[in-house]
Amino acid sequence: MTGDAEYWDSQAATFDEQPDHGLRDPQVREAWRRLLLAHLPPAPAAVADIGCGTGSLSVLLAAAGYTVTGLDTAPAMIRAARAKAAAARVSARFVTSDAASPALPEGSFNVVLSRHVLWAMPNVDEALAAWVRLLQPGGTLLLIEGRWHTGAGVAASWAQEAVLRIGRPASITPLDDPVLWGGVVTDERYLLVSHD
C-alpha cells in the first residue's frame, strides 16, 4: 500500500497511459460516464472526488454538469487535474490534501466518489469515516476498487465489511465489462455503493 505523495508525483506524467486512467478512448470514457451517472443524483449535485489523481473522473463529471471538487495528496496529480479541466474547458476545484483528513467542509457534498484510493489508506476505517462526514444527510458514497493481479488492492468483501463497520450500508457490483478497462480483465474489480 502506498499513500506516499512523492511516489504518486512520480507517476503523474505517465498515469493517463492506462485506458481507465486517462479515459482517452471515447468508448472507455462513455462507459465510465454511464456507470457513474447511473448512481449519481442529477447535476449539479456536489461531488468530492477523493484521490482524484489526474482528474479524469472529476473532469468527466464536471463536463456532465456536476459541481466537482477533486482532492489529492500529490501536487503533480493536482497540477495534471487542473490542466485537464482547463483543456476540457470545464470548471472544477482541485485541492491538495491528505485524504485521511480531507481539507473539505463536512456535510457539504451529495456524493463522495473515490476510485482506487481506499487500498492506499493506512487506516481504512478512519479514512472512510472522514469521507462519510463530508456527505450531506442522504448522500452517497461510491467506491471503485479492486484486488488486482499485481496483488495490490482490496477484495470486495473486505471493503464491504469496512463500510458496514462504520454503520453504512454497502452493496457491491462487479465491474467486469472490458469496455471500462480497455480490455478483458480477470482480476476482481467492483463498485461499492453506500446510500443512506
Ligand SMILES: C[S@@+](CC[C@H](N)C(=O)[O-])C[C@H]1O[C@@H](n2cnc3c(N)ncnc32)[C@H](O)[C@@H]1O
Ligand atoms: C491509483 S491512483 C487513482 C487516481 C484516480 N482516483 C483515478 O481513478 O484515476 C491513486 C491516487 O490516490 C492518491 N492518494 C494516495 N494516497 C492518498 C492520500 N493519503 N491522500 C490523498 N490522495 C492520496 C494518489 O496521489 C493517486 O493520485
